[in-house]
Amino acid sequence: MNTTDMRNPFAVQTPEDISADDIRSLFVDVFNDFHNINKPGHTFLHGPRGSGKSMMFRYLEPDCQKLVQGVGLNALQFFAVYVPIKNTELKLTELQRLENQNANIVLNEHFLLTYVAVRLCASLLKAQVTDANGEHAASFKSYYDTDLRRAFLRCGWTDPLPELPPSATINNSFKLLQDIFTDQYATLLTYVRRLAFTSGPVTYTGPLCGYLDFLLPLMKKLKEFAFMPSGPIFLLMDDADNLSRVQASILNSWVSCRTSADVSIKISTQLNYKTYLTVHGRTIDTPHDFSQIDISSVYTSRKRGYHDRVSQIVHKRLTMYGINRTPEEFFPPAQEQEDKIKAIAQELKARWDTEGRGFRASDDMVRYARPTYITSLLGTSKSGSTYKYAGFDQLVHISSGIIRYFLEPASLMYGEMRSRHAEATEISPEIQDQIVRSQADQFLFSEFDRWSTDEADKEEGASAKVLDKTRRLRNLIQSLGGTFHQILRSDGSERRVFSVALTDEPTQDVLEVFDLGVQYGYFHQSAIGNKEGTGRTRLYVLTRRLAPFFTLDPTSFAGYKFVTNDALREAMLRPKTFLGKVRRSGVDSVLETGQLALFEED
């Protein structure tokens, strides 16, 4: 990252634009948490937008790995090829003309393969292979002039292939190969253009390369060269949700080949991958065909892992920007508020011998001091709005395991601070609180409106059903958020509750609403031992990004409540009645019984 360009240490930047040097400085090694990513084997990496998937992939690229490990290319454990899947390159509207036509699969495979091949060559070039005595260039020329030329011809290549002059360096050779694939990609685009305004079949007469007969042998051969690592080639397919359905099924067919010793395919998705079927209609399964990782699960099950990661990321960014402050100093808490909370904690400690509820005095201090303080503000102002969501720790908790939910608000805070002061060596608690609250409002209102209509748009013909589902989700969030707020104000033994666990089997309609909530980041799904102790049951955790909206204490999300399916249905259909009952009859009596509503509220 060129620091002169970096106007804001927390600004969002596409990882592929960050130099290897800067990646080395900025990246926090997370592969202890995601150990399948940098090991041989096909892997799906699922995570919401902004959870750090692309950064992980960028870190695996050879230029970064060489720097980090301080070794040459051939000493690395793998050779990673970054393949960003954006809407611009592969998912062209014209290709819809091929749907339901025989050529759909073969043409799309050739299109996808050509794209991957260009990226492969680009990676080889970026790796800056050294070849002092021309040995690599000579062996590559020998391969190009024989086997590779034959492979091209077998795929129906009729255009004359350029000659590779004896004087060509190894990098000249990679460039020549890249140009061949780039030209082929351009030729395909010309064909795609012809599809645009023609409803009948359009003849394609060019080559058709397949994975097994062309790309895999090419990669296997490349792997044999002395300059390459002995481990597999990794194809890092980033944001594969952007592939069309047929392209996803083609990629799945590649995964099903189980070639991971030579080529391991690492596929990142934003939880919206279109299909796990291959082109032959078979599903690919875990663990037989691939392993998978869900970033959200990892970071909502390990208490300190995420906090430490954010701390390191912020520290590195501040350092790079010349700000010598710790994350805690840069995002200070509202000191007066913290002093009052500490005073309450001391009172709780003093009373623990006679009135204590936890095993240790410190348990009561941690559990009740902050909720008691928040409740005391509610008692006086009725609004609770004077509680400040500020301080590095609270901000980390609120970001709910997704790094971008820390960095984006931080960038806005920094911008706001800079608009008021020439220098920003810390962010005032007032600005932290203001931005975090506005982000929570935005998440529940404008963003909700935006994606709920998006969803309705996706399911043409079922808009009313989808809108109904999104309305139920909003009701559910309001009901549970309101309930958790009531718990915070209660004298319960655990007042910091963000989760519900189901006591019985959920019905399909309830599951669908939770699924939608999980997809858009309002809930995280996990599992927990059931009430009877005979097995496990679903646990849904409300995102702590909404803590400021419902005036909740974000510093723990360990507490949960059991709830019946009927109670959840009532929460989805009649939130006002549901919350009224919670206030009148108490949380447990409502959550654990519930009553199916006869009519929905307006």
Added chain:
Amino acid sequence: MPKPTKILLTDLRGRVHPADVFVCSASFESRSQSVPEQLEGVAFTRVLICANENFPHVIKQGAKQLQHRFGSIARLVSLNTNDPLRTADRLQEAIDDALRSNLNRFLVDITTFTHESLLILLRIFQLRGVDSIEFLYTTAKAYSIGDPDVQKWLTKGIGEVRSVLGYPGRAVPSHKLHLIIMVGFEADRAERLLQEYEPSKVSLGLGAPDSSISPDHYKANKLFHQRLIQKYANVLEFTFSCFDPEAARDALRAQALRLPKHNVLIAALNTKISTLGAALLALEDDSIQLCYATAHQYNEARYSTPGDHCYYFATALPVLLPTQPTVAP
């Protein structure tokens, strides 16, 4: 090529040059009737009334009203905002049919076409080598009527984000992406595109102050730009004309050239005239891709009130490059 002329709608009838085919688009916006109302009875041979079949009430009211206005020379052309292939097929049929009947001079009221349909229509004109086209665009007196400037909205929700049919670009897979957004009313749509494409560089185009709806609106947009610049690294800014397609094209070209060796993607979210500017550039330089974000909900009740003026202009579409495929009518 003369600049677009702003003329009173009531003077339009006496100012338009003869044309064989008048093309317009029915809409829930009353602006869709402004030009047709003035041109009723003009000696066209054919009138093509485009209407989105997935908005049945528009066909029922707006299109029927236009058909009634032009009587037997009117032909309904059914488009579909959810199905660009169908839109392209219907537009092609209508244009080809006119050309077969030797109707070569077109007058197009672009006011209420969707950006995507308009771009597809222009590509068809270029493919067919139509060289006599004039355009009309009715101004709006107000948008999002009655709402304060910062709360104005025209559409809500973004559905599919897709490349515009006929403008796939010529991306080089090893190059990085430069997304150029011609920001309009809903600045948050621009941010959604940014999230969708995750470009290496983004250029945010702001309608030039002298062509903005109001100074307050210009200020609101400017504020939004500042917010995005805080949040995203590598954001560039530029201005473009909302009411001169060739000036808009030139501004876009200059912006695209600022970053060589990038794949250029343009999202036109401002006036239809500036969208025409984006088309002019992409029609002459087929390496550029245009994209479109479908809207879920339109502010149908309070979208706009028609102004008293319209812009009237001719713009020569770039001739087809030898590398571009042609499809005979």
